[in-house]
Amino acid sequence: MIDRDQVLHVARLARLELTEDELERMAGELSGILEHVERMNELDLDGVEPTSHVVALENVLRPDNPRPSWRREQVLEPAPDPEEGAFRVPSPQA
Amino acid sequence: MSDILELTAGQALERIASGELSSAEYFDAYAEAAAGDELGAYLWRADAGSANGTADGPLRGAPIAVKDIFCTEGIATTAGSRILEGYRPPYTATAVRRLTEAGGRVLGKTNMDEFAMGSSNENSGYGPVRNPWDPERVPGGSSGGSAAAVAGRLAPWAIGTDTGGSIRQPASLCGVVGFKPTYGAISRYGMIAFASSLDQCGPLTRDVTDAAILLRAMEGRDPCDSTSVGIDGGVELPSRTDLKGLRVGVPRELSADAEGLEKGVTEVFERTLGLIADLGAEVDDCELPHSAHGLSAYYVLAPAEASANLARYDGVRYGLRAGSEDGTGETALVSMYERTRAAGFGAEVKRRIMLGTYALSSGYYEAYYGRAQRVRTKIAEDFAAAFESFDYLVTPTSPTVAFKLGARAENPLAMYMSDYCTVPMPLAGLPAISIPAGLAEPDGGGPELPVGLQITSPAFTESGLLDAAHAIEGAIGFGARPGGSS
Numbered sequence: 360m361i362d363r364d365q366v367l368h369v370a371r372l373a374r375l376e377l378t379e380d381e382l383e384r385m386a387g388e389l390s391g392i393l394e395h396v397e398r399m400n401e402l403d404l405d406g407v408e409p410t411s412h413v414v415a416l417e418n419v420l421r422p423d424n425p426r427p428s429w430r431r432e433q434v435l436e437p438a439p440d441p442e443e444g445a446f447r448v449p450s451p452q453a
Numbered sequence: 454m455s456d457i458l459e460l461t462a463g464q465a466l467e468r469i470a471s472g473e474l475s476s477a478e479y480f481d482a483y484a485e486a487a488a489g490d491e492l493g494a495y496l497w498r499a500d501a502g503s504a505n506g507t508a509d510g511p512l513r514g515a516p517i518a519v520k521d522i523f524c525t526e527g528i529a530t531t532a533g534s535r536i537l538e539g540y541r542p543p544y545t546a547t548a549v550r551r552l553t554e555a556g557g558r559v560l561g562k563t564n565m566d567e568f569a570m571g572s573s574n575e576n577s578g579y580g581p582v583r584n585p586w587d588p589e590r591v592p593g594g595s596s597g598g599s600a601a602a603v604a605g606r607l608a609p610w611a612i613g614t615d616t617g618g619s620i621r622q623p624a625s626l627c628g629v630v631g632f633k634p635t636y637g638a639i640s641r642y643g644m645i646a647f648a649s650s651l652d653q654c655g656p657l658t659r660d661v662t663d664a665a666i667l668l669r670a671m672e673g674r675d676p677c678d679s680t681s682v683g684i685d686g687g688v689e690l691p692s693r694t695d696l697k698g699l700r701v702g703v704p705r706e707l708s709a710d711a712e713g714l715e716k717g718v719t720e721v722f723e724r725t726l727g728l729i730a731d732l733g734a735e736v737d738d739c740e741l742p743h744s745a746h747g748l749s750a751y752y753v754l755a756p757a758e759a760s761a762n763l764a765r766y767d768g769v770r771y772g773l774r775a776g777s778e779d780g781t782g783e784t785a786l787v788s789m790y791e792r793t794r795a796a797g798f799g800a801e802v803k804r805r806i807m808l809g810t811y812a813l814s815s816g817y818y819e820a821y822y823g824r825a826q827r828v829r830t831k832i833a834e835d836f837a838a839a840f841e842s843f844d845y846l847v848t849p850t851s852p853t854v855a856f857k858l859g860a861r862a863e864n865p866l867a868m869y870m871s872d873y874c875t876v877p878m879p880l881a882g883l884p885a886i887s888i889p890a891g892l893a894e895p896d897g898g899g900p901e902l903p904v905g906l907q908i909t910s911p912a913f914t915e916s917g918l919l920d921a922a923h924a925i926e927g928a929i930g931f932g933a934r935p936g937g938s939s
Binding site: 366373374419 | 540541542543544636637650676679680682743746748749750752753760764767768769770771772773774777784785786787788789790791792794795798803804806807808810811814821823824825826827828829830831833865866869880881882912
């Protein structure tokens with residue numbers, strides 16, 4: 360139902376490197392799960408509104424008052440590669 | 454000492470109040486018990502003698518085990534994932550902060566399925582948790598460490614999180630009380646996100662009163678979580694001992710017709726229905742016609758939300774970073790993302806990210822995600838209709854008693870079936886509690902193991918739900934404990 364190429368495509372979208380073994384296994388497992396999920400197709404859902412959230416809340420507002428945020432060092436402390444007060448990353452071009 | 458470990462937290466708080474027990478003595482008894490953890494329940498433990506801060510407030514310095522999904526400032530927080538190994542959050546989750554402000558103290562961080570994805574605790578990046586009733590069996594999941602710690606007398610009580618059953622199912626498998634409040638009752642701030650429209654914090658305790666005490670301390674609106682609203686009128690401690698004048702519905706789809714229901718579970722459930730009737734309730738069959746599709750909707754919606762929430766683990770701001778690789782056709786940055794996530798996430802998390810990404814991808818969105826959201830509406834409507842005729846709905850919590858380690862690990866769908874009876878409630882945002890109802894052998898024979906009863910009520914009726922659970926708990930009189938009955 361979902362083949363190796365589709366798995367590879369989805370893995371790229373998800374930014375997930377998969378080994379050859381994982382690709383094969385994932386194709387089988389995802390197909391099995393989707394087959395179960397597709398039992399939903401038995402239902403007539405025409406005209407049914409989708410639910411994204413169960414609490415009937417809209418536009419929760421607060422006063423727009425400035426307040427101190429965390430210190431820069433505090434935020435950078437758990438970073439794998441902090442540099443000059445910023446997060447350093449490998450090249451986005453090379 | 455062992456005497457202290459047998460008290461419910463509520464009883465211990467009374468002894469501390471009357472001066473019979475000191476809060477330091479109470480904390481240390483559990484710190485020492487936790488130090489001897491042979492179940493793999495803890496990922497981090499406080500030392501005996503380390504109880505600090507004030508013992509003021511209603512929780513009087515009591516130790517509390519906290520699922521490792523809650524951020525705790527300065528204390529390693531991993532959510533059971535290798536991708537967060539060694540991460541020390543710069544802040545504390547609101548639920549935990551409220552507990553410490555009420556006088557509670559963090560006893561330890563409990564093991565869990567990675568990012569709360571699992572029903573057996575075998576998906577932890579730090580090893581499985583064993584069920585104190587039988588160490589060859591799973592404690593359930595994803596709050597398996599919290600449930601095992603409470604059942605195994607390694608914690609007086611604990612908090613966990615529930616997305617599709619992650620508090621109630623392990624509570625059922627370990628013979629303790631597990632309560633998932635209404636969505637919005639407790640702030641999710643600092644609770645590492647899995648599926649944001651479903652995730653909710655709640656207590657795992659020895660009895661219903663203890664669950665009420667913890668819920669009361671944690672609930673409330675929090676400016677840091679705009680979906681938190683708190684419980685109007687707060688939480689009353691339960692006192693009810695009968696169910697006179699109340700109507701209890703038994704949804705066929707989640708009981709007699711539930712997939713994979715074990716014989717022993719059915720027997721305990723039916724016996725409990727008799728007790729509920731004896732308490733004066735009117736017990737009748739009811740229908741939740743769409744709840745059989747709950748798992749299908751859940752396994753689209755939860756992975757879809759997870760795939761977005763877990764995008765943040767990219768090796769940039771915290772956690773693991775793997776080196777990039779040349780020649781992949783991707784930039785060095787993208788290669789770093791892909792390799793970091795490949796190295797840091799376990800098999801189930803990868804599976805869910807893939808499933809969710811697929812369900813949200815172009816061309817499939819409406820067929821999966823859109824459809825699942827509509828099923829969610831139907832499930833919520835079913836509950837609303839049932840609550841026109843009934844005050845409470847009862848079902849078994851888990852179709853089976855605790856299964857053996859490894860029994861479902863190779864079959865994701867079999868594992869997902871563990872949540873068959875617990876998934877519809879969070880889809881509808883409803884509160885639900887699991888209480889120990891008795892012991893039963895697994896199908897095919899084996900040791901007698903705990904069976905849970907799940908009770909559900911309308912949104913934000915926590916006090917009434919706790920009251921009913923309290924009355925039923927009294928009628929059941931569950932006195933068994935791991936390693937022999939009392």
